[in-house]
Amino acid sequence: MHDLRGHRAYADGAFRWAAAGAAALVLLILGLIFITITSRSLPVFHQMGLSFFTTSRWSPADALFGALAFIWGTAFTALIALAIAVPISLGMALFMTQVAPPVIKKPLVYLTDLLAGVPSVVFGLWGVLVLSQHFGLGRSFLTAGIILAIMIVPIITSLSREVIETTPPGDKEGALALGATRWEMIGAAVLPHSAGGLVGAVMLGLGRAMGETIAAALVIGSALGQLTLSPLAPGNSMPAVIANEWGEADALHKSALIALAVTLFVITIIVNLAATAIVQRSMRKGQGS
Amino acid sequence: MIDLAEVTSAQPDLSAKRSWRSVKSTTMTGLMIASVVLVALPLIAVVWAIFGRGVAVAFHGFPDFFIKEIPSVARRAGPGMGPAILGTLMVTGAATLIAVPLGVLGAVYLHEYGVGNRFSRLVRFMATVMTGVPSIVMGLFIYVVWTLHFGYSAFGGSLALACLMLPVVIGATEQMLKLVPNHLREASYALGTSKSRTILTVVLPAALPGIVSGSLLAVARAAGETAPLLFAVGAATEYNPHLFEEANTALSIQIFGNATSSFVAAQDRAWGAALTLVLLTFIITLVARVFTARIASRR
Numbered sequence: 001m002h003d004l005r006g007h008r009a010y011a012d013g014a015f016r017w018a019a020a021g022a023a024a025l026v027l028l029i030l031g032l033i034f035i036t037i038t039s040r041s042l043p044v045f046h047q048m049g050l051s052f053f054t055t056s057r058w059s060p061a062d063a064l065f066g067a068l069a070f071i072w073g074t075a076f077t078a079l080i081a082l083a084i085a086v087p088i089s090l091g092m093a094l095f096m097t098q099v100a101p102p103v104i105k106k107p108l109v110y111l112t113d114l115l116a117g118v119p120s121v122v123f124g125l126w127g128v129l130v131l132s133q134h135f136g137l138g139r140s141f142l143t144a145g146i147i148l149a150i151m152i153v154p155i156i157t158s159l160s161r162e163v164i165e166t167t168p169p170g171d172k173e174g175a176l177a178l179g180a181t182r183w184e185m186i187g188a189a190v191l192p193h194s195a196g197g198l199v200g201a202v203m204l205g206l207g208r209a210m211g212e213t214i215a216a217a218l219v220i221g222s223a224l225g226q227l228t229l230s231p232l233a234p235g236n237s238m239p240a241v242i243a244n245e246w247g248e249a250d251a252l253h254k255s256a257l258i259a260l261a262v263t264l265f266v267i268t269i270i271v272n273l274a275a276t277a278i279v280q281r282s283m284r285k286g287q288g289s
Numbered sequence: 290m291i292d293l294a295e296v297t298s299a300q301p302d303l304s305a306k307r308s309w310r311s312v313k314s315t316t317m318t319g320l321m322i323a324s325v326v327l328v329a330l331p332l333i334a335v336v337w338a339i340f341g342r343g344v345a346v347a348f349h350g351f352p353d354f355f356i357k358e359i360p361s362v363a364r365r366a367g368p369g370m371g372p373a374i375l376g377t378l379m380v381t382g383a384a385t386l387i388a389v390p391l392g393v394l395g396a397v398y399l400h401e402y403g404v405g406n407r408f409s410r411l412v413r414f415m416a417t418v419m420t421g422v423p424s425i426v427m428g429l430f431i432y433v434v435w436t437l438h439f440g441y442s443a444f445g446g447s448l449a450l451a452c453l454m455l456p457v458v459i460g461a462t463e464q465m466l467k468l469v470p471n472h473l474r475e476a477s478y479a480l481g482t483s484k485s486r487t488i489l490t491v492v493l494p495a496a497l498p499g500i501v502s503g504s505l506l507a508v509a510r511a512a513g514e515t516a517p518l519l520f521a522v523g524a525a526t527e528y529n530p531h532l533f534e535e536a537n538t539a540l541s542i543q544i545f546g547n548a549t550s551s552f553v554a555a556q557d558r559a560w561g562a563a564l565t566l567v568l569l570t571f572i573i574t575l576v577a578r579v580f581t582a583r584i585a586s587r588r
Contacts, residue, residue: 009483011483011485012483012484012485012486014485015484015485015488015489016398016402016484016485018394019394019395019397019398019401019402020398020402020403020408021394022391022392022394022395022397022398023394023395023396023398023399023403023408023409023412023459024408024412025391025395025455026395026412026415026416026419026455026456026459027411027412027415029419029452029455030415030418030419030422032430032434033422033426033427033430036430036433036434037426037429037430037433040433087324088324088327088328089324090324091320091321091323091324091325092321092324092325092328094321095318095321095322095324095325099318099321099322108325111325111328111329111332112328113574114332115328115331115332117509117510117513117570117571117574118332118335118513118567119512119513119514119515119541119566119567119570120513120514120515121513121515121541121544121545121548121563121566122335122339122513122544122563122566122567123335124544124545124548125544125548125559125560125563126334126335126338126339128548128549129338129548129556129559129560130334130338150331153328157328181310181311181313181314182314182317182318183313183314183317183318184310184314186317204421207421208421210423211421211422211423211424211425211426212423213423213424213425213515213516214515214516214541214545217545218545218548218549239423239425239516242425242429243425243516243519243545246519246520257429258429258433261423261425261426261429264423264425264426265422265423265426268421268422268423268426269418269421269422271421272417272418272421272422273418275421276414276417276418276421277414280414280417
């Protein structure tokens, strides 16, 4: 058969491959990130071995790099941020979906969008010059946790709202028809239906809180080797250390900072993979019913 | 619901229990309203601080602050964020030119070609995961593959921002392609048009306003990024109009550098730069909203 479309079919195929290539770029970049930064972090692992993860003495001058305190600091600030942000975000999402009339709902969407649009360095500036100085918090885990909480509220709120909105109206009306109050209806119909998706939304917030650099770098206090449970102590987190120490780091020190980035990358990728899978499954369930 | 409450309260046995339950429900509604207030408060406080401290700095002797070079000695008072404004525009502009075409093309594959196949499902999933990669990791990635070989430049920062924007643009564009009605595509095929031509001349123009607004939101977000620029752009104090050569600077880098300074003059410049950055992102977001409103009114 003679193809009447000739070179046009050829152009069509080229366009298709270009589009597929652009899509494949996502996988390529993610793979390259892992390979390139891991290879650059090898010198510090040759030096420290696994004690990089299990000791907390960080002394670049003595070529000692133990990251345990920073890993703990990352987890600790992220947990403080979640403890503050999750109830507030859930309350706001429930208010927007179950209580607010459409007239109020729209400005509230703008409110969360605006909050999400403030650059993190601006929150950091406010945190270091206003929050930590005028509210007696100093630079500490708690100050960093509060700033991070403000920054992850928008993402948890908007995802929770999307998940909650997939609750079948029939479930809600059924609960109300049985005489349930609004809160009982939320407990009986909305929350059980959205539980999976809400967990995913919270985990995405956790991922963001752990990776947030600049605001944390400004307010966390940059204390070395603190393995403490006190939220008011100055501390440090992995991304904050990288941002604060990069400028004056020599080769091995840089390698250690890149090793922190590898650690951070692996942890956040795992958290995000799990969270995305949970959210997508819960959304599909919502659409199916 | 109110009717229901009245009916129930007409029965004496249930009314006592009912009132306790409705008190609980009202309390929880009150807590929800309180959480809305708790979300609004920090936003108001931050905006208040930026305008309260930034306006006096940025608009003193207008337009000095937006044009003059940055004092190379931090404690010296006086204006100057011009190079940082130029740097932010260059870094973000080049990042947009890289990320938006690639992102749109990627989304075209996901929605027009690879519907339902395993590859496109994997890409869509990983794109969502990629939006969660910490920006500082992206910065170090670009440091290793670019800055180590070519040195500081605005373009290195653009590459880092483009990597951060790519999955956002893909996601936003795919949402918009979903809204293009299928009969447009079918009408085009019926005229004998090839698939690529249909996409370029029918589908993409129909989705254009949405793609523009989605991309602009990604641009606004990228313009405020700091961490990825620290390792790629440097911190110059003079104008550098060359995209590929020499250290440059950006508003976010200047805010970060000046925020921890103990000199009041430097802190003042940080507030002025913060105001400038917020106004810049606000303008971009506003343009995006106008585009979004336009598609909303067309439908």
